[in-house]
Amino acid sequence: MYTEFNSMDNARYVFDQILDKTIFVWNAIIRGFALAGNGEEALSLYYRMNQIGIPSDRFTYTFALKALVVSSPSVSLIRKGKEIHGHILRHGFESYVHIVTTLIDMYARFGCVSYAGYVFVKMPERNVVSWSAIIACYAKNERPFEALQLFWEMMSETFDVIPNSVTMVSVLQACAALSALGQGKLLHCYVLRKGFDSTLSVMNSLVNMYLKCGSLENGRQIFDQMVKKDIVSWNSIIAGHAINGYGKEAVVLFRDMIRSGISPNIITFVSVLGACSHAGLVDEGKQIFDSMALLHKVVPSVEHYACMVDLLGRAGRLEEAAKVVEGMRIEPGPTVWGSLLGACRIHCNVELAERASIRLFQLEPVNAGNFVLLADIYAAAKMWEEVSKVKKLLEARNLQKVPGCSWIEVKRKIYSFVSIDELNPQMEQLHALLVHLSSEMKEKGYVPDTRVVLYELDQVEKERILLGHSEKLALAFGLINSGKGETIRITKNLRLCEDCHSVTKFISKFTNREILVRDVNRIHCFREGFCSCGDYW
DNA sequence: TTAGGGTTAG
Numbered sequence: 001m002y003t004e005f006n007s008m009d010n011a012r013y014v015f016d017q018i019l020d021k022t023i024f025v026w027n028a029i030i031r032g033f034a035l036a037g038n039g040e041e042a043l044s045l046y047y048r049m050n051q052i053g054i055p056s057d058r059f060t061y062t063f064a065l066k067a068l069v070v071s072s073p074s075v076s077l078i079r080k081g082k083e084i085h086g087h088i089l090r091h092g093f094e095s096y097v098h099i100v101t102t103l104i105d106m107y108a109r110f111g112c113v114s115y116a117g118y119v120f121v122k123m124p125e126r127n128v129v130s131w132s133a134i135i136a137c138y139a140k141n142e143r144p145f146e147a148l149q150l151f152w153e154m155m156s157e158t159f160d161v162i163p164n165s166v167t168m169v170s171v172l173q174a175c176a177a178l179s180a181l182g183q184g185k186l187l188h189c190y191v192l193r194k195g196f197d198s199t200l201s202v203m204n205s206l207v208n209m210y211l212k213c214g215s216l217e218n219g220r221q222i223f224d225q226m227v228k229k230d231i232v233s234w235n236s237i238i239a240g241h242a243i244n245g246y247g248k249e250a251v252v253l254f255r256d257m258i259r260s261g262i263s264p265n266i267i268t269f270v271s272v273l274g275a276c277s278h279a280g281l282v283d284e285g286k287q288i289f290d291s292m293a294l295l296h297k298v299v300p301s302v303e304h305y306a307c308m309v310d311l312l313g314r315a316g317r318l319e320e321a322a323k324v325v326e327g328m329r330i331e332p333g334p335t336v337w338g339s340l341l342g343a344c345r346i347h348c349n350v351e352l353a354e355r356a357s358i359r360l361f362q363l364e365p366v367n368a369g370n371f372v373l374l375a376d377i378y379a380a381a382k383m384w385e386e387v388s389k390v391k392k393l394l395e396a397r398n399l400q401k402v403p404g405c406s407w408i409e410v411k412r413k414i415y416s417f418v419s420i421d422e423l424n425p426q427m428e429q430l431h432a433l434l435v436h437l438s439s440e441m442k443e444k445g446y447v448p449d450t451r452v453v454l455y456e457l458d459q460v461e462k463e464r465i466l467l468g469h470s471e472k473l474a475l476a477f478g479l480i481n482s483g484k485g486e487t488i489r490i491t492k493n494l495r496l497c498e499d500c501h502s503v504t505k506f507i508s509k510f511t512n513r514e515i516l517v518r519d520v521n522r523i524h525c526f527r528e529g530f531c532s533c534g535d536y537w
Numbered sequence: 538t539t540a541g542g543g544t545t546a547g
Binding site: 001003027028030057058059097099100101102103104105129131137139164165167172202205207230231236268269270271302335 | 538539540541542543544545546547
């Protein structure tokens with residue numbers, strides 16, 4: 001009873017009074033602490049129980065695994081998880097679906113995707129919950145492609161498991177991550193056929209999927225028709241308008257949300273401030289930031305300060321941005337310094353960039369992206385000696401930049417590209433098309449923006465590297481393999497570079513195509529030589 | 538009387 005009311009002091013008091021503690025009593029207290037978020041206490045009780053020789057039953061393991069998941073992060077957690085996994089095997093509990101599903105979820109939350117996959121494959125019996133757990137595992141751990149594959153496998157004749165609303169949420173999340181609009185539409189039909197359209201979480205996931213795929217109209221239509229909307233619905237639609245470049249509309253939606261009686265939370269503010277930032281709405285952003293604590297009782301966190309730094313920095317008000325950092329009431333984290341460094345890159349401010357990176361490198365010594373950002377800034381200023389110093393730092397710390405990767409969905413199949421990929425059978429054809437387009441563009445005034453190439457090479461070599469960027473390869477592939485007039489949709493794992501941005505603008509005009517590129521931050525919609533971001537990204 | 542999977546941002 002006390003654990004149900006989250007009154008753990010009382011629960012613990014009663015627990016301590018019980019002289020003859022049955023396994024049920026142990027389970028109840030471990031469960032209570034785990035559910036209350038006190039994983040450490042739950043675990044220490046679990047260990048004590050083991051110590052005094054009380055054997056676990058089929059309920060104990062799930063609570064102990066949950067306790068691990070809610071504990072504050074530490075490297076030893078995975079080891080402890082594997083130990084519990086060992087206990088489960090040694091005591092013959094490996095065929096209990098509940099226990100093994102919890103194991104999958106534990107490995108998923110610790111990012112141990114291959115362990116989760118191994119446990120799943122070894123399961124003697126799987127049901128819709130275990131399938132959902134493994135699909136969610138891939139969807140959440142940046143493996144959306146495998147999540148989709150597993151979903152279709154689950155539906156296949158071999159396994160013939162019927163998905164439920166929870167499964168749909170995860171698989172739609174995978175579609176959103178991939179920007180796989182074709183797959184997403186297919187799933188939308190399935191949702192309608194099976195009547196999942198009365199489940200709020202599924203509808204929220206659909207809205208999110210359409211918006212992440214750059215299909216604002218579809219997402220908006222579903223949202224407008226939803227009878228019941230919760231905080232997730234509103235946050236999704238606001239963030240969705242933001243990434244699609246509709247900053248003003250995102251602010252309008254934010255006001256609608258408040259008017260409809262739903263209180264904004266921390267996520268709402270990250271989204272709406274992000275919207276202001278991308279649309280250059282500095283005054284609105286400042287006003288909303290000031291209203292957070294005053295009007296909405298939401299205390300600004302580091303992320304919100306990072307949004308403000310980004311908002312001001314992007315707009316070129318670097319000194320003001322730096323002042324925000326200085327005046328922060330909480331410790332500025334890596335996101336804040338990172339935003340400042342990003343702004344320095346846009347506005348080529350070497351001095352401030354150096355100041356920001358000193359702090360940033362202390363806080364995040366292993367994030368290669370930060371070093372690359374600084375190198376970028378030096379390269380833009382043609383400070384080649386500094387560029388090579390930063391690169392040596394990277395090498396000395398054995399850090400590697402995340403390789404650029406782009407993918408495209410053509411006829412409901414997904415194709416991925418990394419820069420200069422000899423294994424791709426169409427590579428020669430793709431490169432030839434790009435060389436051809438490039439020379440045509442040059443006649444129309446295109447100048448390759450070689451600043452992003454961080455090597456001291458001659459012009460020809462730099463241009464060759466530029467043409468090998470993964471998004472250009474995906475674009476060429478799309479031009480060759482999709483129908484005339486069809487919109488080309490590309491997704492990239494990093495930020496779109498300046499050269500790819502201007503090339504895509506040219507190509508949208510030349511080929512009279514609409515081209516959508518989603519980079520790590522937002523969606524660019526290229527049409528007739530212009531981009532929806534207004535070159536502000 | 539105790540059990541498993543899900544949505545929004547960065």
